[in-house]
Amino acid sequence: MSIPEGPSTPPAAVLFDLDGTLLDTAGDLVGAVNMLLREDGRDPVPLDALRPWVSQGGLTLVSLAYDLPRESDAAHALWRRYLVLYEANISRHSRLFDGLEDILVSLESAGRPWGIVTNKPEHLTRRLLAELGMTERPACVVGGDSAARSKPWPDPVVLACERIGVDPEDILMVGDDARDIDSAHAAGGRALAAGWGYIRDDDDPGHWGADAVVATPADLAPWIGPA
Numbered sequence: 298m299s300i301p302e303g304p305s306t307p308p309a310a311v312l313f314d315l316d317g318t319l320l321d322t323a324g325d326l327v328g329a330v331n332m333l334l335r336e337d338g339r340d341p342v343p344l345d346a347l348r349p350w351v352s353q354g355g356l357t358l359v360s361l362a363y364d365l366p367r368e369s370d371a372a373h374a375l376w377r378r379y380l381v382l383y384e385a386n387i388s389r390h391s392r393l394f395d396g397l398e399d400i401l402v403s404l405e406s407a408g409r410p411w412g413i414v415t416n417k418p419e420h421l422t423r424r425l426l427a428e429l430g431m432t433e434r435p436a437c438v439v440g441g442d443s444a445a446r447s448k449p450w451p452d453p454v455v456l457a458c459e460r461i462g463v464d465p466e467d468i469l470m471v472g473d474d475a476r477d478i479d480s481a482h483a484a485g486g487r488a489l490a491a492g493w494g495y496i497r498d499d500d501d502p503g504h505w506g507a508d509a510v511v512a513t514p515a516d517l518a519p520w521i522g523p524a
Contacts, residue, residue, distance in 0.1 A: 307522025308487065309463040310436065311404060312454065314472035315415035315422060317352045317494035319397060322425070324390030326351050329383035330362050333375065339363075349497040352474045354416060355379050384421060388428035394493060396514030401434065404521055410436035412457050414470065414480070416447045436461045449479035454486060469520060475505040482506065489520060 313319040316326065323344060331341035342362050350357055356376045360367040363375060393401075404411045412435045415422055419440025426432050437460035444452035451465075458465045470481030473494020481488035490502035492512040502510045511517055 307407075307409070308469035308520075309467035310409060310458070310461050310469075311411045311521055312414045312457055312468055312470045312481070312486075313411065314352075314470075314474065314477045314491070314494075315413050315417055315425075317473040317496075318471055318477070318491045319393065319413065320391050320425070320429075321394050322391040323348045323351045323495065325387055326355065326358060326383065328389065329355070329379055329386060330358050332382045332386070333359065333379050334362060336378075349495055351495040355383060380421075384424065387421065387425050391425060391429065394514055400514055400517050400521065403518065403523075405434070407522065409521070410461050410463075412437035412439070412461055414439045414448070414453045414457050414477075416441035416476070419443045448474075449476040449483070451480055451483035451485075454480050454484035458484070458486075471511075471517065473502075475500075475502075478505045478507045489517070 316322045327344050327347045330347065334341055347358055347361060350361060356372060357367055359375045359379050360372045363372065365372040401411060413422060417440055419438060419442055422438055422440050426438070437457045439453045439457045441447040444456045446452045454468070454470060455465055458468060465484040465486045468486040470477055470486055470488040471491050472478065472488065473491040473496055478488040478490060487508045490505050490507035490510040492502055492510050493514065496502060
């Protein structure tokens with residue numbers, strides 16, 4: 298469901314989740330899983346099989362590929378190997394989702410800052426942005442290890458607001474997982490569910506409690522205000 302009508306007052310800043318919201322990173326995240334599988338003499342998994350799980354992070358991807366409990370020692374050992382492979386191949390296929398460049402340019406033209414709040418480690422986030430030539434664009438980058446607690450806790454959104462210099466109640470968070478919505482609301486801000494992201498068939502964004510579900514990046518325009 299897409300709700301095109303935005304608020305009467307545009308947000309002071311817009312915060313984006315990274316994987317599955319701002320950037321389509323599935324090709325590189327799943328690609329690193331398949332590199333790991335090949336190292337262990339196993340068959341690769343199709344991109345479409347893991348794509349809906351990308352927003353859950355690399356540990357979940359590895360756990361699914363090897364059919365292991367997510368919190369097992371074996372899964373964590375594989376995850377550490379996976380991170381090395383992913384970092385070395387972090388930007389082969391990752392790109393902005395279609396339509397988001399226009400949204401970012403609109404924000405930048407209006408002088409409204411935008412930032413990134415992700416559960417991806419901050420150093421990996423910054424490396425990816427650097428390789429995509431986007432280092433200077435976000436007003437802040439908050440990773441999963443930047444604050445005391447990651448999403449769905451409010452801490453990373455509060456930290457992002459501190460770095461940008463805005464009040465949490467004046468921000469708009471956009472994300473493709475219920476954790477994004479919960480984190481923004483817990484901090485006192487508004488939040489939109491990104492319907493174009495990595496959403497599983499059994500997970501309805503309409504049940505996340507978002508202020509709205511937007512089907513495409515173009516549907517963000519009424520929410521961010523005029524350029």
